[in-house]
Amino acid sequence: MTTKTSLRNFQSEIDQIRHREVARQRDQATAERAKEKEVKKTPVRHGTAAEPPAPVKGDGGDLQIKELAGLSDVDERIQSLLLSASPADHDKAREIVASSLTRRKGEYILRLGVHPPHSKLFSKQSGSLEDSDGWRGSALTAEELDTLQREVKEILTDIGGVTTVLFDTRTDRPRATLLLRLPPEDVSVTPEVRCAVVGNVDSGKSTTLGVLTRGALDDGRGRARVSLFRHKHEIESGRTSSVGMEILGFGLSGAAILPSTAHSIDSDVIRREKMGWEEISAKAAKIVSFIDLAGHERYLKTTLYGLTSGAPSCVILIVGGNAGLIGMSKEHLAIALALSVPVVVCITKIDMTPPNVLAKTIEQVTKIMQSPGCRYAHRGLMLAVHDRVLCRKTTVFVESTETAVELSQVFATERLCPVFQLSNVTGAGLDHLRTFLNLLPASESDTEKFAADQPLEYSVTEIWSVPYVGTVVDGILNSGTIKTGDSVLIGPDANGNYQSTVVKSIQRKRAPVTSAEAGQCVSLALKRVRKSAVRKGMVLVHKSDTPPRAVRRFEGQVLILYHNTTLQTNYQAMLHCGAVRQTVRMVSMDHPQGILRTGDRATVTFEFISHPEFIKEGMKLLFREGKTKGLGVITRLL
Template identity: 55%
Template sequence: MASLRAFQTEIEQIHAKSAAESKLAPATLDKKVKAKDAPDVPKAKETPQELAHEDDEDLAGVQALLLGDETSHRKVTDLIAAVVTRRRGECLVRLGLHPPHELLYTSSGLLPEPSVEDSKTWTGERLTEEQLKTAISVLAGLMDGIGAKVTRLFEHATRATCLIRIPPPTVESTPEVRCAVVGNVDSGKSTTLGVLTRGALDDGRGRARVGLFRHKHEIETGRTSSVGMETTLYGLTSGAPSCVFLMVGANAAGLIGMSKEHLAISLALSVPVVVCITKIDMTPANVLAETIKHVVKVLKSPGCRKTPVFVQSVETAAEVSQTFVNKRLCPIFQLSNVTGQGLDQIRTFLNLLPSSEDEKRFVKEQALEYSVTEVWSVPYTGVVVNGIINSGSITAGDAVLIGPDSVGGWINTTVKSIHRKRAPVPSAEAGQSVSFALKKMKKGVVRKGMVVITKTETPPKAVRKFEGQVLILYHNTTLQRNYQAMLHCGNIRQTVRLVDMDAAQGVLRTGDRATVIFEFIQRPEYLKPGMKLLFREGSTKGLGVVTNLL
C-alpha cells in the first residue's frame, strides 16, 4: 500500500519539474549561456520561507536602532522600506521579549512577562514600559514619512508586534487572499461569512447570513444551496485557495457528515486546514469539550498528522498566521457569531495571511493562461468570464484565444474590459482573480473549464486521452478498465473513463498506486503535465497527477 505523504511529495516534484520545463521552453538561443562560460553565481533565496527568514533576521536589530539617534533612525527607515518592498507592502516588527512558539502555541491567553531565568528561551531584548512607548512612537513617525501605517496588534506593557503596511492606492490593487470555507450542514458557514464580511454580529436567528442569499428559495428556507460536494471539489481544485476553513458546530460533538469528507479532500490536495468551532455561546461545556476532544483526535491521527494550535489571543493569531503552513500546524479558533468571542483572533489571522498572488505556481514571465471558472451574460456588455490568471499578464484590448470548444478548436476574441474586486482595471497579471468582458461571443459557446491564452499561430492541442499516476484513496471493491468517474483537474470537471492501467491483474484497490490512461467522455480539454487531479464517484476517491498527454 502506497503512502499518501510520499505520493504527495512525488506529485509536487513532478509539478515543479513540469513548471521548470515550461519556463525554459520559450527561451531563445541568444539567451542561452553555456555552463562552462557562465560565472559562478550564488543561488538566490527564492522560496517565501527563505525570504521571510531573511527578513526576520534583518528586522531583529530594529529595536536598538529605534532607541538610538537620528542616524540610527535613518537606518531603520531604509531597512524597513527594503523589507516592505520585498513583502508586497507590509511586514511585522516585534519589539521587546517574545515567547518561543512552543510556549505561545500551548498558552491559554496573553503570556505575562517572564522571570530572568525563564527569559533565556525568549527572543528579543527586554524593554521597559517607557522604552516600548518611545520605540512605537518613533516607529510610527518614521513610517509616516514613507507613507506606511503602523498598527499595534495587541496590548502588553513591555512587548508588542506591530504591523507595518503601506495602504494600497485603490481597492482593486489590494493583495487578495483566497480561502475556501467548507463544513457540514448547519455548521455556521454562512453566518460566519456574513459576520466577517458585513461587520455586524448575528442575532441568533440567522440575520447575518441573509446578505449571502442569492436565490428566492434560499430566502424562503433560510439555507444556502450553492454549497455541495461537487461545488466544494470544484472550488478546491479551480479556486487555488491558500487555505481551507473547516467549520465545525460546537454542538455537533465532533467531525460528522461531510466534514470528514471535506477534511480528507483538503489533505489529499495538500491545502492547509484551519478549524473554526462555531456556536460556542449556545453549547453546554461538556458538549463543547467532547467536540474539541474529537477534533484534536482526528487532527493527530495518522491520516492527518497535524499539530493542533488553539488560538486564544491575538498574539498567537499573528504568529501562527506566518508559520502554520510550513510547520504542519492546524490553528483552531473557537467562535461565537452572536457574542463576538474569538472574532478578533480570526480577523487578525486573515489580515496577516500571505497574499495568494505570491505563490510560486503563478509565473508572470510566461505567456498568458487564464482559467475560466464562471460564465455570465451581462445586459449591454455581453459574455463575461471569471477566473484566475495562472501565468502571464493581460491588458484590456488584447486579442486572445479561448477554448477548447467541443471539437478541440480555439476561438478568436478580444478582451473588451477587465474587472478586479468589482472595479475596472487596465491590466492584470498572474495570481490575480479577475473578470473579462469578451467581444462578440455567445454565452452558449463559452463554458467552465475553458482557458484564455495569448493569440498565436500554433495554439496548444486539446487532448482526449492522457496518462497520469494515481493513488486510490478509497474504493469499496476493485477498479477495473472502463470504470467511469468524475474528474476534477484545475478548472476542468468532466467524466473520464479508465482506458488502461499497469496494475497487477488489471484491478486497483484502496491504497494501490498505478499509471493509468484516462479518456474524456464528452469533449477534449486543455491539460499540461504536472497538473494535480482528483477523481471520485460515490464514495470512491483517487488522487493523481498528469504525467503525459496522448
C-alpha cells in the same frame, strides 16, 4: 505495477513531480521568449522596462542576506539602527523599512523586543510564558519600546503609510508587534487572500460569514445569514446550494470595513443596505475573499469544484460545537487534506453548547487532526487510504492576539491547524479570527503557484452574458499579465481549437481595472464571443501562431483513496483538475490483472469522454464517482 502506499508518501511524490514540471515548463517558456527576442533583434535601450530593476540603495545586498537568514534578523537590524544616536543609522533604518514594505507589496509585520518561542506560545501546557526558554530577539526596556514605536510611526507617516499596534505588553519582557501597511495604488494591486469555507449542514458557515462581512451579530435564529443567500429556495430552506463569494475588506489600520448597518437588528435592513464590493475595494488595503461552499451531500460536486478551481490559500472548516465533526465535515476535511490545502477550524455555537458537549467536540477535533491514522465512514464512504489518513497536524487553540498574529504567518508551512472558538451571537472569538484573516499572506504572493513573468494562462470558472456588455468570464490568472485591449485566444472547443478575441474590459471585485497579474481573480469582458461557445475549464492565452495543444488522453500517477470493490479498465469517473471538470475513462493501468483496489497506486491512462481539455504535466487531479475517490498527478500528455 501497483503498490500499497500511504497518502503522506504519495503527496510528497506528487509535490516533487509538480515542482519538477513547473520548473521545466518555466525554463522552457523563458528559453522560448529569449529565442523570440533574438530573432526580432530588437535593441534594448538603457532605462526601458526590459532593464532589470536597480538594487536597493544603501543596505540592499546586506539586507537580502539577512532576510534569507531569518525575519527576526531584519527586525533586530531595524531596532538597533533606530536606537542608535546617529542620524545616518536612522536613515538606513528608514531605507530597510521602505525596502521591506516594497518587497512585501505594502505590508510588513515588525516585531520589537524579545518574543516567545512558537513551541511555547502555541502550546496549551500549563506554566508561565515568561519563564520559558528560547526567546527570540533583543531585550528592551519599556522606554526603549516607546521610543521605537514612535520612530517607526514617524517613518511610516513620512512615506504615506500607517502603523498599527497589533500586540503590546509591558511584563518582565516588554515586547510589541506592529503592522506596517502602505495604501495600494488602486484596486488592481490590492492584496487578496482566498479562503474556502466548508462544513456540514447547519454548522454555521453562512451565519459566520454574515457576521464577519456585515458586522451585525446573529440573533440565534439565522438573521445574519439571510443577506448571503442568492436564491429564493436557499432563503426558504436555509441551506446554501451554490458557490457563493463574499469579501471582507481591511483598511490601512487593520480594522474591518463594515457597512453602516453593522449594528442594526432589522433583517430587511441588513439585507438591503449591505456594502457594495466596489466601495469595499476602494477603501481596502487587503481583501479576504470567502468561497462559501455548500454543506449538503447532494451538492458535493459543487463543493469539490470550488476547492479545485478556486485555488484557495486555506480551507476554513466550520464545526458546530453542539454536533461535532460529523457528516460531510469529514468528507470536506479529507478532500482538503488530500489536496494539501492548509486547514483552519472554527468551532461555532459555543454560547449555546453545554460545557461537557463542547469539551467533547474539542477533544474530537484535536484527536482527528493529530492522529497518524484515522478511519471514518459516512454512509459507507470511507475517508481513509488503507488505514493511513494524512493528518498529523498540531492543533493550536487561538485564545490571544499574540497567538493569532504569529500563527497567521507560519501555520501553512509548519503543519499547524489553528482552532477558533466562536459565538456569532455574543461575538466571542471573532476579534481573534479577524486579526488572523487580516494578516494572512496574499494568495498571489505564492510564486510556486503563480508566476507573473510567464506566458499568459487564465482559467475560466464562471460565464455570464451581461446586457450591453456581452460575454463575461470570471477566473484566475495562473500566470502572466493581462491588459485591456489585449488580443487573446480562448479554448479549446469541442474540436480542440481556439477562438480569437479581445479583452474589452477588466473588473476585479466588481471594480474596473486596466490590468491584472498572476494570482489574481478577475472578470473579463470579451469581444465577439457567444456565451454558448464558452465553458468552464477553458483557458485564455495570448494570441500566437501556435496555440497550446488540447489533450484527449493523458497519463497520471494515481492513488485509490477508496473503492468498495475493484476498478477495471473502461471505468468512468468525474475528474476534477484545476478548473477542468469532465468525465474520464480509464483506458489502461499498469496492473497484470487490470484491476485496482483501495490503497493501490498505479500509472493510469485516462481519456476525456466529451471533448479535449487544456491540462499540463504536474497538475493535481482528483476523480470521484459515487463513493469512489482517487488522487493523482498528471505525468504525461498523450
